[in-house]
Amino acid sequence: MAAPSTPAAPDATHLAYKNTDQLSVTLKEPTSFKLLYFPIHSSGATTREILSIAEAKWENLVPSDWEKEKEKTPFNVLPVLFITSQTNKDIILAEAAGVIEQYLAKQFRLMGCNDYEENLIKSFHSSTASLHSLHATTVAFIPDRDARKRAMEVFRDGPFRAWVTLHEKHLRDNGSNGYYVGDKLSLADIRTANFIEHMNLQTGGQALYDIINISPCLRKLCVEVAVDYKISRWRSSQAYKILTTATDHYFSDPFAPVSKL
Amino acid sequence: MAAPSTPAAPDATHLAYKNTDQLSVTLKEPTSFKLLYFPIHSSGATTREILSIAEAKWENLVPSDWEKEKEKTPFNVLPVLFITSQTNKDIILAEAAGVIEQYLAKQFRLMGCNDYEENLIKSFHSSTASLHSLHATTVAFIPDRDARKRAMEVFRDGPFRAWVTLHEKHLRDNGSNGYYVGDKLSLADIRTANFIEHMNLQTGGQALYDIINISPCLRKLCVEVAVDYKISRWRSSQAYKILTTATDHYFSDPFAPVSKL
Incomplete structure (x- = not known):
């Protein structure tokens, strides 16, 4: 790559x-x-x-x-x-x-071992993707930075905290092993870990990351994704680091000239 | 039922x-x-x-x-x-x-004839579901009715018209037969027909319905869904009519006491 x-x-x-x-x-x-x-x-x-x-x-x-x-x-x-x-x-x-x-x-083969597990994974995947979309629709592209910070606080204390509570429950129900389903990595784990990383790069996102840090199951999930050998190798690459810098830069001012993309 | x-x-x-x-x-x-x-x-x-x-x-x-x-x-x-x-x-x-x-x-068996068709159907399904969500997030639950009407106009002239243009193109590409994929009913057709009906029951929704009426492929799609014998039978039922009345009533005032649900 x-x-x-x-x-x-x-x-x-x-x-x-x-x-x-x-x-x-x-x-x-x-x-x-x-x-x-x-x-x-x-x-x-x-x-x-x-x-x-x-x-x-x-x-x-x-x-x-x-x-x-x-x-x-x-x-x-x-x-x-x-x-x-x-x-x-x-x-x-x-x-x-x-x-x-x-x-x-x-x-x-990141969709579980059978049809039931696949549907569970799709549910968690959808739940996280929906929250990502909600953030994009209601927070990320508010032009005024202070207004965006306030909207992020509303997002954090409402839908984000509700999502954390629910996902902690489901991860506990699966044995607090850092995976949503079974005992191996799936799409749902990767999507959630990426969403959390995404939040961390947003205006006001550090406070959301702090919530994850005191949520043991989601925190363990992030660790399990990060220690996967192939993901770790990708995240250590120069290409990945360039993307991280660009993401941070982009969301600090989403209305900078499009040409930078 | x-x-x-x-x-x-x-x-x-x-x-x-x-x-x-x-x-x-x-x-x-x-x-x-x-x-x-x-x-x-x-x-x-x-x-x-x-x-x-x-x-x-x-x-x-x-x-x-x-x-x-x-x-x-x-x-x-x-x-x-x-x-x-x-x-x-x-x-x-x-x-x-x-x-x-x-x-x-x-x-x-409403997901096409093979993996490729299934993925096409999922794309159209997702496109329409996303627009439905956008309406729910940015229009449907604005408390003030006049502000809601104005938000509906912005939705209509922006994302809704863009969606109509794109879906007309794809329906034309499949031969303007009223189906997104192949020549039989799929999840995508049903979801889009339901979304259009849903818009028609919203504050300011008649103007969106008028746009569909001059969009030949989406209009034909709605007809093909409606003439399906089993769907037609369901839509003629008393249960369906009660749901229609309740939907109309609910979206005219989404903040009426929850007990009515």
């Missing part, structure tokens, strides 16, 4: 609707991936960590002028995942990070 | 984590379902329509005092789906309508 690079993204204005049996083979037998996303962690973080765990062949693509390029994505939003196989042209997965993450997690 | 009834909901405070192979059998061989949700359409609508299409044995459960009962749900939110089989105690699916809808849609 290289540092964020900027080869042009394939045109993804239209999705494919024909020969879907053949396209399904690509989903089952992918040879490499390209993730088109802004050069920050945020909604790209979990996909990048799954690809790292899978030791997949993948690269970051970064929009050079998003306002112009967004018309060339299926839903005018990022991330978009391009999936390459030996026999087909690239397949596009798009719309929500959740769709991409669930496909990759299933492909790389 | 009977009218909304109010038998007590099972305690769903804790999720099951043991014997998950056995619990997976229940997911694959369910005998009946109970949907715990408020007695309105909203985030219960798609689940109810899937269960109607499946001709499944199911019933509505309604909280009698939600503020007290929400602690007994896994994530303090509704809907919650209870799944019964011959051999196991009830299984709980919870957190987000999306998790429930995707499980039921897969079970009842």
Whole structure:
């Protein structure tokens, strides 16, 4: 995995609707991936960590002028995942990070051991992704920094604390072993750890991180994700560190000129 | 399927984590379902329509005092789906309508013909569910009615129109046949049709419905969903009509005393 690079993204204005049996083979037998996303962690973080765990062949693509390029994505939003196989042209997965993450997690055995565990994992994944979205909608993009700090306090003392309480309960119910389901890493664990890291890079986020530090099960979950050998290797990379710096910089002023992306 | 009834909901405070192979059998061989949700359409609508299409044995459960009962749900939110089989105690699916809808849609063959189609359907489903959430977060619960109307205009002229444009494009790409994927009904079609009906019951929603009426592909989609024999039968039922009246009433004043739920 290289540092964020900027080869042009394939045109993804239209999705494919024909020969879907053949396209399904690509989903089952992918040879490499390209993730088109802004050069920050945020909604790209979990996909990048799954690809790292899978030791997949993948690269970051970064929009050079998003306002112009967004018309060339299926839903005018990022991330978009391009999936390459030996026999087909690239397949596009798009719309929500959740769709991409669930496909990759299933492909790389991070969705539990059976259908029931898969549904449990999807529930925790959805709960965390919803809270991330709520933060994005109600806090992250408030232009005035002081108003944003106040909104973050409301978010912290309302939905964030409620989420912590519920997730501590469920993690305790699974034996306080640092995993949501069973005794091995899943999509849900990775998504939650990434969300917590994401909060830590937000205006007023340190106070949320402090809450996690006195929440033993979520804290253990973050440790379990961090000590995974392949995730640890990815997080130690130069590419990851560049993304962290850029994420911190971006969310301290989300209204700086878009060109910096 | 009977009218909304109010038998007590099972305690769903804790999720099951043991014997998950056995619990997976229940997911694959369910005998009946109970949907715990408020007695309105909203985030219960798609689940109810899937269960109607499946001709499944199911019933509505309604909280009698939600503020007290929400602690007994896994994530303090509704809907919650209870799944019964011959051999196991009830299984709980919870957190987000999306998790429930995707499980039921897969079970009842509303997720396309292969993995690729399933992922397409998930993308459209996610796109529409996200817009529904955005409306709930930024419009539906603004206390002042005039301010809510203004927020609805911003929603209409921004994200709603953008969504219409994109979904018209994708529906055209699939041949303007009224389906997102292939030539048969899927979860994505049902979810979008329900979202459009939901908008029509909101403050200022008529103007959004008018936009759909001049958007040929989305309009055709709504027709295709409505003419499905089993959906049509469900929508003609007394239970459905009661839900429609209650939904209309609820969203005209979301801050009326909770007891009416």
